């Protein structure tokens with residue numbers, strides 16, 4: 001399996017139609033990347049690692065250094081999927097130049113192929129600046145978690161006509177600026193469908209619509225490894241319960257002196 005490329009994924013949507021939906025999951029560690037890679041077109045080193053890995057209250061405190069460390073691990077653990085690294089809050093918003101410096105540093109540190117950043121029309125010049133200088137950019141509109149302090153929470157977006165128009169306009173502006181794909185998160189379904197139809201690049205939904213050009217979920221959410229998940233998450237397994245059960249069996253065997261057994265101990269010679 002040769003590693004996919006950004007242009008190959010962008011080309012999956014031609015003349016407004018995506019024959020085969022794009023599959024994306026988050027990965028933060030080498031082992032997760034190894035396990036998910038063959039099944040995915042894209043692996044996202046999401047700044048959701050702030051909550052999922054570090055127990056932070058939001059993605060706002062996540063740093064470039066954290067993204068670089070996890071991004072490098074995910075690239076080392078994958079050989080097939082395109083690895084996209086989230087630009088953390090504060091690393092790109094003030095100017096296209098600042099964004100380029102942050103993004104270039106991330107790509108150098110990690111070996112990833114692309115970055116993702118949040119925001120609509122206001123970020124279009126930055127998307128253009130990076131794309132024209134060798135850094136593919138994935139956009140992210142709708143519910144943008146880095147803006148939680150402005151949005152006031154993580155509820156679905158686009159319930160009013162004005163908000164719906166704004167989100168469609170945001171996606172259109174990013175695509176026209178050269179975004180190779182756009183995540184649309186937490187919007188009422190008709191908006192997700194409208195964006196998918198209106199925008200030339202692939203639209204990757206999360207809490208959006210099955211009619212988007214692709215889907216993304218946080219791997220820990222769909223595996224049952226994270227507790228507070230939004231309603232748009234489908235749990236494909238319950239690994240959290242299984243880990244707890246394994247720990248309980250280990251603890252019981254240690255307390256009964258049943259572990260380690262003969263198979264796990266060294267004889268003087270054999």
Ligand code: KIV
Pocket residue numbers: 026044045046047048049086140183185206216217218
């Ligand atoms: O950080 C993240 O995991 C994301 C996805 C939910 C799209 O941005």
Ligand code: NA
Pocket residue numbers: 046047048059086
């Ligand atoms: Na993110």
